[in-house]
Amino acid sequence: MDGLLLNTEDIYTFITNSILEEYGKPNLPWSIKAQLQGRPAPEAVKIFHDWAKLPISHEEYSQKLAVLQQKLFPSAAPLPGVVKLLNDLHATTKTGHPIYIALATSSHRKNFELKTGHLKELFSLFPKSNEVVGDDPRIGKGRGKPLPDIYLLALETINEELSAKGERPIKPEECLVFEDAVPGVEAGRRAGMQVVWCPHPGLLNEYKGREEEVLAGLTGEHKEEEKTDAEKEAEALQGERISRGNGSGKPGKLNDGWGRLLPTLENFPYEQYGIEVP
Template identity: 35%
Template structure:
C-alpha cells in the first residue's frame, strides 16, 4: 500500500453537522405544500453544487417555487441556523491530531465560499477551519461543471498541499505513473455518494462515513464500490491502517 502523505476532507455532514440543518430547513419550506424531505431525495442532493441540488428538489417535488425563490428562502433560514452548528463526533480530535503530526490536510467542499463563511459564524466551525489555514477548496475554485462527482475538487486540494498529481487547472488531466502514485498517497474522507465517486475518480483512497440511512440505500450500489473503508463514525478510524500515527 502506498504511504499516506496527504489527507483531504469533505466538510458538510462529515466534519460539521450541517446536514441536520439542511434537513430541518428544507422540511420547514416544504411543510406548507404538504411535502416532506426523505432520504432518497437527500441522497440525490448531497455533495452537489447548491443550484444543481435545489433544481433537483424543486423539480422532483413539483413545488410552486422557482429555483431562485427556493434558494432565497433556504439561504435565509440556514443563515439563521448556522451559528448553532455543531461538529461531527471525532472531527476536531482527528484534524487536531493530524495537524499536530504535521500531516498535510485540506478541506475540499462543494459549498461556495460565501456559504462556508456563514457556517464559520459558529465558533466551533471557525476554530476547526482555522486548523486548515489556506488549504480549503470551495465550489468557487472549481471550473463550471467540474464539481463532485468529478474529481477536480479533490485534485485541486491535493495540488495545493504540494502533491504532484498531474492536474491542469482547466480540468485537463493526464497523469503519469508517478502522478498516479501521488494520487494514491491521498486519503479522502467523505460522507456523500458524489464525493465518494469524486475521490475514486481521482484515483485516491476513499474512506466513506455515511449516515445509517444513506448506508442502507447505497451499501450494495456500484457507485460506492472501490471505497477503501466504510465507517459509522470518524471515531472508529484506525490511522495506523494507513501508515499514520493513531490517536492515543
C-alpha cells in the first residue's frame, strides 16, 4: 500500500526530515530509507535510530511521529494509475475469468485507518476479509517482510473463500504481487509468486545496476539471525503455510522472468499476464 497505492512514502519522508531538522541532522538519504520501506515498524525504527543517533529516546521520537502522522496521513492520495488498476481488476469479478485481489501491508491497523479513512470508495474494492495488516495476529512475531508470511496469508484469505464455494484453490505461482519496496519484492518472491516492482525514482536510483537482483529477491534483505522461541514457533507456522500453499520460501533466480520493473502503474500491461478486463 505505502508507496505503491498511496503517496505515503513521500509523507513519511517529509515527517522524518522535519524531526531530523529539529535536531540539526541531515535529511534521510535513500540508502537508509530503502532499508526502512516495507519493513515492520519495530525493525524500521531500529535501523533508523542506529543511523540517526537522535538525542531523544525511541519513545519521544515515536510520540513526535504520531502527532505528525495523525495530521498528515489523512491527506494521502492514490498514486498514478492506481484508481484505474484497482477498478479494472475488480471489474473482472463480473466475467468468466475473475481476478481475486487482496491487500497485504506492513502498516498497523491504526495507521492503515488513518491513511485510508478518506478513501473508502477506493479501498472498498478490497474485500474486508482479504485485508492483511502489519499487526495481524495471524502473522508471527518477527515474521514481517522480507519474509513471505504476509503474502501467503493474503492468499489463504482468498482460498478460504474459494473453498467455501467449492472452487479450486489458487497456487502461489498464479499470484502477482505489486510492490514498491525491495524487502517486499523479496517477500513476494519467497512466497513463490510473480512480482511487479514499481519503485519510487529515488529508490530505483539507489539500486541502479542491481535491478535484476532486486527482481529475483536476491539483495540479501533477509538475514538469518538468532531466533527466540516465539520466532521459532512462528517460523514453524510459516513452514506450514509454505507447505499448504506450495510456496518455496526461497527467493528466485536472476533473469527468471518472474519479476518485472515498471516505472508506474499507469497503462498496466494486462495482456502480458493473461488478464482480461471487460
